[in-house]
Amino acid sequence: MGGMIAAIFDLDGTLIDSAPDIHAACNAVLAEAGGRTLSLARMRDFIGDGAPALIRRAMAEAGLGRDDALHARLLAAFLDRYERAVDLTRPYAGALAALDRLARAGHPLGLCTNKPIAPTRAVLAHFCIADRFGAIVGGDSLPQRKPDPAPLRAAMRDLHADRCIFVGDSEVDAQTARAAGMPFALFTRGYLHAPLAETPHDAAFDDWTTLPGLIEALA
Numbered sequence: 001m002g003g004m005i006a007a008i009f010d011l012d013g014t015l016i017d018s019a020p021d022i023h024a025a026c027n028a029v030l031a032e033a034g035g036r037t038l039s040l041a042r043m044r045d046f047i048g049d050g051a052p053a054l055i056r057r058a059m060a061e062a063g064l065g066r067d068d069a070l071h072a073r074l075l076a077a078f079l080d081r082y083e084r085a086v087d088l089t090r091p092y093a094g095a096l097a098a099l100d101r102l103a104r105a106g107h108p109l110g111l112c113t114n115k116p117i118a119p120t121r122a123v124l125a126h127f128c129i130a131d132r133f134g135a136i137v138g139g140d141s142l143p144q145r146k147p148d149p150a151p152l153r154a155a156m157r158d159l160h161a162d163r164c165i166f167v168g169d170s171e172v173d174a175q176t177a178r179a180a181g182m183p184f185a186l187f188t189r190g191y192l193h194a195p196l197a198e199t200p201h202d203a204a205f206d207d208w209t210t211l212p213g214l215i216e217a218l219a
């Protein structure tokens with residue numbers, strides 16, 4: 001097809017700082033189950049591999065063990081709170097303006113997140129940005145989630161794009177982009193757990209006002 005390069009974005013730790021809402025919802029569930037609550041910094045360490053992994057890690061840390069039935073119950077309780085948890089979430093400075101700028105320049109935009117689709121839709125509606133995206137793939141939209149390349153490929157297909165860049169904050173995103181054979185721009189102020197030098201990326205940025213220029217340079 002040719003045409004403008006598409007930009008596909010990660011959500012948590014990339015467009016929005018959602019850790020405070022995830023922290024509050026998770027701690028409420030841990031406390032109800034009689035577990036210890038976790039610090040915000042610790043919770044940030046657990047974000048990136050989707051909700052089931054987050055609850056598994058949080059249970060272990062809270063002293064609640066690794067029982068599968070308890071995990072299923074706490075995951076359901078967490079998801080119930082999570083889809084209404086938007087009040088403590090903030091877009092990163094300049095992120096929404098950068099989306100506007102890229103959309104105005106004609107770039108198709110997509111979203112590929114490990115956040116479950118219900119809280120994804122809730123937070124996009126809260127910030128009135130759902131209609132920016134021609135493709136939205138959540139952590140439970142497909143049988144596979146990142147770092148499997150299938151969700152990223154699905155977003156690319158939905159955008160009818162033949163060239164894409166992926167923009168994310170974590171080693172999971174870097175692996176996903178590499179597996180999909182897609183260039184990767186790393187936002188360095190999100191929830192990266194690995195050292196920057198060990199996280200493969202084609203560009204890195206800490207200021208959203210610079211991203212449209214980076215995309216033009218990579219295109």
Ligand SMILES: O=C(O)COP(=O)(O)O
Nearest residue numbers: 011012048049050113114
């Ligand atoms: O929910 C998660 O674990 C991470 O979500 P993300 O893929 O948008 O960073």
Ligand SMILES: [Mg+2]
Nearest residue numbers: 010012013169
């Ligand atoms: Mg992320």
